[in-house]
Amino acid sequence: MDTQLKFKVNHWLKNDPDPRTKQELQGLIDANDETELAQRFSGRLRFGTAGLRGIVGAGPMRMNRLVVQQTSAGLGLYLKHQTRDVETRGVVIGYDGRHDSKQFAHDTAAVLTAMGIKVYLTSKVAATPLVAFGVTHFGAAAGVVVTASHNPPQYNGYKVYWGNGAQIIPPHDSGIAACIDRAATQPIVMQELEKAIADSRLVMLEDDFYQAYRQGVKTAEVLQNHTRPDLVSLSYTAMHGVGAEMAEAVLKDAGVTQVYSVATQREPDGDFPTVKFPNPEEKGAMDRVIAEAKKHNAVLACANDPDADRFAVAVRKGESKVEPGKGEYLMLTGDQVGVLLGHYLLTHAAKNQRLTCTTIVSSSLLSKVAASFNATCRTTLTGFKWLTNVGMTEQTDDNRFLFAYEEALGYTVGSMVWDKDGLSALVAFAQLTAELMNKGQTIWDRLDEIYREHGFHLNAQVSIALKPETPNIGAYLRDNPPSSIAGKKVLAIDDISSGVRQFEDGRTESIALPASDVLIYQLEGGARVIVRPSGTEPKIKCYYELVETMTPTDSLESVQARTQEVMSRFISAHQLSLPN
Numbered sequence: 001m002d003t004q005l006k007f008k009v010n011h012w013l014k015n016d017p018d019p020r021t022k023q024e025l026q027g028l029i030d031a032n033d034e035t036e037l038a039q040r041f042s043g044r045l046r047f048g049t050a051g052l053r054g055i056v057g058a059g060p061m062r063m064n065r066l067v068v069q070q071t072s073a074g075l076g077l078y079l080k081h082q083t084r085d086v087e088t089r090g091v092v093i094g095y096d097g098r099h100d101s102k103q104f105a106h107d108t109a110a111v112l113t114a115m116g117i118k119v120y121l122t123s124k125v126a127a128t129p130l131v132a133f134g135v136t137h138f139g140a141a142a143g144v145v146v147t148a149s150h151n152p153p154q155y156n157g158y159k160v161y162w163g164n165g166a167q168i169i170p171p172h173d174s175g176i177a178a179c180i181d182r183a184a185t186q187p188i189v190m191q192e193l194e195k196a197i198a199d200s201r202l203v204m205l206e207d208d209f210y211q212a213y214r215q216g217v218k219t220a221e222v223l224q225n226h227t228r229p230d231l232v233s234l235s236y237t238a239m240h241g242v243g244a245e246m247a248e249a250v251l252k253d254a255g256v257t258q259v260y261s262v263a264t265q266r267e268p269d270g271d272f273p274t275v276k277f278p279n280p281e282e283k284g285a286m287d288r289v290i291a292e293a294k295k296h297n298a299v300l301a302c303a304n305d306p307d308a309d310r311f312a313v314a315v316r317k318g319e320s321k322v323e324p325g326k327g328e329y330l331m332l333t334g335d336q337v338g339v340l341l342g343h344y345l346l347t348h349a350a351k352n353q354r355l356t357c358t359t360i361v362s363s364s365l366l367s368k369v370a371a372s373f374n375a376t377c378r379t380t381l382t383g384f385k386w387l388t389n390v391g392m393t394e395q396t397d398d399n400r401f402l403f404a405y406e407e408a409l410g411y412t413v414g415s416m417v418w419d420k421d422g423l424s425a426l427v428a429f430a431q432l433t434a435e436l437m438n439k440g441q442t443i444w445d446r447l448d449e450i451y452r453e454h455g456f457h458l459n460a461q462v463s464i465a466l467k468p469e470t471p472n473i474g475a476y477l478r479d480n481p482p483s484s485i486a487g488k489k490v491l492a493i494d495d496i497s498s499g500v501r502q503f504e505d506g507r508t509e510s511i512a513l514p515a516s517d518v519l520i521y522q523l524e525g526g527a528r529v530i531v532r533p534s535g536t537e538p539k540i541k542c543y544y545e546l547v548e549t550m551t552p553t554d555s556l557e558s559v560q561a562r563t564q565e566v567m568s569r570f571i572s573a574h575q576l577s578l579p580n
Contacts, residue, residue, distance in 0.1 A: 001029075001032070001034050001037065005034070005037060005038060005041060008041045009025065009029060009037055009041060012025065012041070012058075012059060012060065012066070013025055013026065013029075015066060015188075016058065016064070016065070016066050017065050017066060017069070018064060018065040018066070021057065021058035021062075021064045021065070021066075022058070024057060024058040025040075025058035025059065028040075028058070037059075039061065040057070040058065040059030040060070040061050040062060041059055041060060041061070042061060043060070043061060044060045044061065044067075044180070044181070044184070045060065045061055045062065045063065045067060046177070047071065047074075047173065047176055047177040047180055048173050048177075049167065049168055049169055049170070049173045049383065049385050050157075050159060050167070050383075050385075051144075051157060051158045051159040051160045051168075052067070052071060052157055052158040053148055053151065053155060053156075053157035053158075054155065054156075054157070055154050055155055056099075056100055056154060056155065056156050060184075063100070063104075063155070063156045063157070063158075064100075065100075065103065065104065065107055066188075068104045068107050068108060068146075068158060069107050069108075069110075069111050069188045069190070070180060070183050070184040070188065071108075071158055071180050071183075072107065072108040072111035072112055072144075073111050073115070073180075073183035073186070073188055074176055074177075074178075074179035074180030074181070074182065074183040074184070075091075075112075075142070075144070075160065075176055075179070075180070076111065076112050076115040076117055077115075077179040077182065077183055078172075078175050078176045078178075078179040079091070079117065079141055079142055080115070080117075081175075081179075082172075082175070083141045083142075083163065085141070086117055086141040086142075087116050087117050087118060088118060089118070089138075089139060089140055089141040089163070090117060090118030090119055090120055090138065090140050090141065090203075091112055091117055091118070091119055091120070091140055091141060091142045091143065091144060092119075092120045092131055092134035092135050092138060092140045092142075092143040092144070092161075092205075093105050093108050093109055093112075093119055093120065093121045093122065093131075093143070093144045093145075093146075094121075094122040094125075094126035094128075094130060094131035094134070094143075094144075094145045094146070094205075095122065095125060095126065095145065095146040095147065096125055096126075096127075096128070096145070096146065096147040096148075096149075096241065096242050096268070096306060096307045097125045097240070097241060097242050097268025097269065097270055097306065098146075098147070098148060098153070098155075098156050098270040098306075099270040100156055101125075101146040101147065101156060101270075102125075102146075104146045104156065104158070105121065105122075105144075105146045106121070106193060107190070108144055108146070108158075109121045109193060109196070109202060110190040110191055110192070110193060110196070111188060111189070111190055113191045113193075113196035113199075113201045113202050114189045114190050114191040115189075116201075117141075117201075118201055118202075118203070119196070119201065119202050119203070120134060120138055120140065120203045120205055120209075121193075121202060121203070121204055121205060122204075122205045122209070123204045123205055123206050125242040125268055126145075126205075126210070126242065127242050127243055127246055127304075127307060127308035127309070127422075127423060128145050128147055128149070128159070128307040128308060128309040128419070129213075129308065129309055129417045129419060129420070129421035129422070129423060129424070130209075130210065130213050130246075131143050131144070131145040131161065132145075132161055132165050132166075132417045132418060132419040132421075133165070133212075133213050133216065133416060133417050134205070134209065134213075135161050135162075135163065135164075135165040136164075136165040136418070137209075137212060137213075137216075139163075140163065141163045142160060142161060142162060142163060143160070143161035143165070144158060144159070144160055144161075145159045145161075145307070146158055146159075147159060147306075147307040149305060149306065149307050149309065149310075150239075150277075150278050150279035150280070150305040150306060150307075150310065151278075151279075152272075152277060152278070153270060153271055153272050153278075160172075160176065161419070164389075164392060164418065165388075165417070165418040165419070166385060166388040166389050166392060166418040166419060167383075167384060167385035167388070167389075167419060168385065169385050169386065169389050170514070210246070213246070214246065214249050214250060214253065216416045217250045217253070217416070217423065217424050217427060218250070218253040218254070220413070220414050220416055220424065221350075221353075221414060222345055222348070222349070222353075222402065222403075222413055222414040222428070223254065223413065223414070223424065223427055223428060223431065225348055225431045225435060226254070226255055226431070227431070227434055227435045227438050228434050228435075228437065228438040229254055229255030229256045229257075229430065229431065229434045230255065230257065230258075231434050231437040231438060232256050232258065232299055232300070232430050232433050232434045232437065233258035233259075233260075233296060233297070233298040233299050233300075234251075234256070234258065234259055234260070234293070234298050234299060234300035234301065234302050234430065235259075235260045235261075235262065235289050235290075235292035235293035235295075235296065235298050235300070235301045235302065236248070236251075236259055236260065236261050236262070236289065236302050236303070236304075236426075237261070237262040237265045237266075237286075237288060237289040237292075237302075237303045237304075238261075238265060238266055238267075238268075238303075238304055238306070238308070239265055239272070239275060239278050239280065239285065239303055239304065239305060239306050240265050240267070240268065240269040240270075240271075240272045240273070240274070240275070240278060240306060241268060241278070241304060241305060241306025241307055241308060242268050242306065242307060242308055243304035243306075243307075243308030243422065243423065244261055244266045244267070246308070246423055247304060247308070247423055247426055248261065250423055250424070250426070250427050251426065251427065251430060254427050254430065254431065256427075256430045256434075258296075258298070260292050260293070260295075260296050260298060261292075262288045262289050262292050264288065265288060265289075268306075272306070274288060278305065278306050279305060280303040280304075280305055280310065280312030280409060281312070281334075281408070281409060285303075286301065286303060286312065286314055286331060289301045289302070289303055289314075290314055290329045293314070293316070293329055294327070294329070297316075297327075298316070299315070299316050299433060299437070300313055300314070300315055300316070300429070300430070300433060301313065301314040301315075301316075301329050302426055302429070302430075304422040304423070304426070305409070305422065308422045308423055309410065309419065309420045309421060309422050310408070310409040310410055310420060310422045311337070311409060311411060311422035311423075311425040311426050311429070312331065312332075312337075312409050313331070313332055313337060313429060314329040314330060314331040314332070315329065315330060315332060315442075315443045315444070316328070316329055317329070317330055317444065332443075333407070333459070334362075334405070334406070334407040334408055334409045334410070335362055335363035335365070335407045335457070335459050336447060337405070337409070337411065337425075337429065338358065338362065338363070338366060338405030338406075338407065338411060339363060339365045339366050339369060339450060339457075340429075340432060340443065340446060340447065340450075341403060341405065341411060341413065341425065341428055341429065341432065342356055342366045342369055342370065342403050342405065343369050343446070343450055344428070344431075344432040344435075344446075345402055345403045345413065345428070346369065346370065346373040346375050346402070346403075347373075349375075349402050350400075352397065352398050352399060352400055353399075353400040353401070353402045354370075354373065354374070354375035354376055354399055354400075354402060355375070355376050355378070355391060355394060355395050355399050355400060355401045355402055356370050356375060356376065356377045356378070356402055356403045356404065357377065357378045357379070357380055357387045357388075357390055357391045357394075357401075357403075357404035357405075358377060358378075358379060358380075358387070358404065358405055358406065359379065359380055359381065359382045359383070359386070359387065359406045359407070360379055360380070360381060360382060360496075360513075360518065360520065360530060361382050361406075361407060361461070361530055361543045362405065362406050362407040362459075363407065363457050363459050363545065364457065364526075364528065364545060365450070365454055365455075365457040366405070367379065368454045368455075369450065369454065372453070372454070375402075376394075376399060378390055378391070378394055380513070381496075381513055381514060381516055381518075382406065383406070384404075384406060384410050384412070384419055384420045386514075387404040387405075387406065387412070388404065388412065388418040388419060391404055391415075391418075392415075392418060395415075400415070401414075401415050402414070406420075407459065409422075411425040411428075412424075412425075413425055413427075413428045432446075444556060447556065448550075448556055451550055451556070451559070452550050455526060455547040455548060455549055455550070456547065456548045456549075456550050456554075456559045456560070456563055457545060457546075457547050458545070458546050458547075458548070458560070458563045458564065458567055459543070459544065459545050460543075460544045460567055460571065461541065461542065461543045461544070462541075462542050462544070462571055462575075463539055463540070463541050463542075464539060464540050464541075464542060464575055464578065465538065465539045466538040466539055466540065466578075466579075467538065468538050470538055470579055471579065472533075473531075473533045473540050473578070473579070474497075474517055474519070474531075474533040476579055477519055477531060478495065478519070481493055481502075482521070482577065483504075484523075485521055485523060485529055485573075485574055485577065486569070486570045486573035486574050486577070487573065488523040488524050488525060488527050488570075489504070489523065489524045490504060490521050490522070490523055491503065491504055491522045491523060491524060492504065492521075492522040493519065493520070493521055493522075494511055494518075494519070494520035494521075494522070495519055496511065496513055496515065496516045496517070496518040496519070496520070497515050497516065497517050497518070498515070499511045499512075499513065499515060517532065517533055518530065518531070518532050519531045525546075525547060526545075526546075526547035527544075527545060527546050527547065527570070528543075528544070528545040529542060529543070529544055529545075529574060530542065530543040530544075540578075542571075542574065542575075544567065544570060544571060544574070546563055546566060546567055546570060548562065548563045548566070
C-alpha cells in the first residue's frame, strides 16, 4: 500500500466511532485489498443538491457515522455563516426505517447541539414529508432527513432542507460541501443527547408533532372534497417503509374506511425482504398490493415508497364505458397520475390558486390542461428542489401555488409541504376516485376525457450507451443541429446550457432556466425529444413524447397500442441518427 493511502486509512481508522465499520476497514487492510481501499479513499461522498446518498460502509466514499458527523459539522458551520439566528431557530431532524438511520440522526443531533444549535429530533421514524413540514411548522433554519428513499437496502442518505421548507438548491449545495471539507480536517465535538435535552437545546418530537402533520392534511384547503369517500376501497402498501401508520390515519380522517394494508409489508424493515427493489416503479414491486386489492375487489391498489414521499397507484379495469377487462389492475404512469391530480385540483381550486409546476422531462399535458383552465403551469429543471423553489418564488396573492409533480411518482398538493408528499397525494387521489364513482365514472373515464380534449400523450425514456471513443455527444449535437428527427421536422431547439431557444427560421429567444447540459427538440405534431448527455460516462439519456389525436372510434387501449408502435419506431430512428 502506498504511503499516502496508508496514512489516509490509518487516520480514518483512528477517528471512526463505529466498531462495525472499523472492523470492516481492518478486514480490508488485513486482506491487503489495495484496490478496494484506494476506491474507498479516492475522495469524499459528494454532497450535492440531494445531499448525500451512498452505500453504507467504511471510508469517506461510503455512508457511515464519521461521514455523517463530518457532514453535520459542515452543515452547522454553513448555517452559522448564513443564518444569523440559527442557534434559536434550530434544525429539524428525522429518519426512516433503515438499519443505520436512527444512529445517523442521533449523531447529527449530537454534533449540531454541540455547536450551540437547537435541534428538533423525531422520537421515532418519520416519513420524509413530515420533516419538510416540520421546518416551516417550527420556523426552523434547516431540516435533515436520514433516508435513502427507494434505493436498495445497502444504501442510506442525508437530505437537507433550507429554512423555506424546500430542498436546497445552488449555491447552498456547494457552500455546504466546502464547509464539510473544512470540518473533515477538524476533530468532531459531540454533545450527549441527554445533556442537550437538559440544556433545552434538544427537543424530542413526540406524538403531538405527528398529529400536527395529520391535522394539517385533514384541514388542507385543497383536500376538502368529501364526496362519498365511503365508495372508495383500496389496498395499501408501505413497502417495508415508514408510511403505513400515517397513511391509514389520513385516509380515515378523509372518510376512506375500506383500506386493506399488506400486512407483510406494513412495518419498517431495512432488509426489504419481500421486494427485490423497494421502488414502486420496479417490476414486481406492486405485486403484493395488487394481490391484496384483488382479494377485496378494491378499486385502487396504492403504494408509498419506503420514506413515503412518492405515491404509486394501480387502478382496477372494468365497469367503464372506455376500458374493458374487468378485474385486472393496471399501473398508472407518474405522468398520468400527475395530470389526473392537476386536472382534479384545478376543477375545484379557488380563483386565486392556479399556479402549477412540472419538469422539462415530464409530460407536456399538464401545461395544456392548465391553459384550458386559464391557469399557469411553470416548467422547471428535473427535481423537486426546482419545482417547489420555483412554485414558492412565482406565487402571488392573486395566483397562489396549487400543485406540482414530476414523472418519477412525485407530487405535492397545496403548500403545506414544500417537497413531494406521497401521503397527501394518496388522499387527493382517493377523493378524486370517490367523486368520479359518485357520478358513475372511473379513473379511466376521466383519462379518456382528458386525452380526447388534448390528445393522447405517450412518454418514454431510454438510456443509450455510447462507445468509449464516441466524441462528446453534447458538443456534436450542438455543432450539427438536426433539421428533422425520425422524419418529424424540428420546429425549435432549446439549449438549456446557454439559455437560448432557436426556431427553424433562425429567430431566438431566451429561456429562464438555470444552465444545465440539456437539449430539447420541439417537433411537428407536438412530438418532443430531450437529450441529456452524461457528464461522467459515455451515455446519454433521452426522453421522448408523442401526441396522437383520439378518433371517435378509439378506445384507450387502441390509441395506446397505436402510439406505442409509433414510439418504438420513433426511438429506433432517433438512436440510429446519433453518432456511435
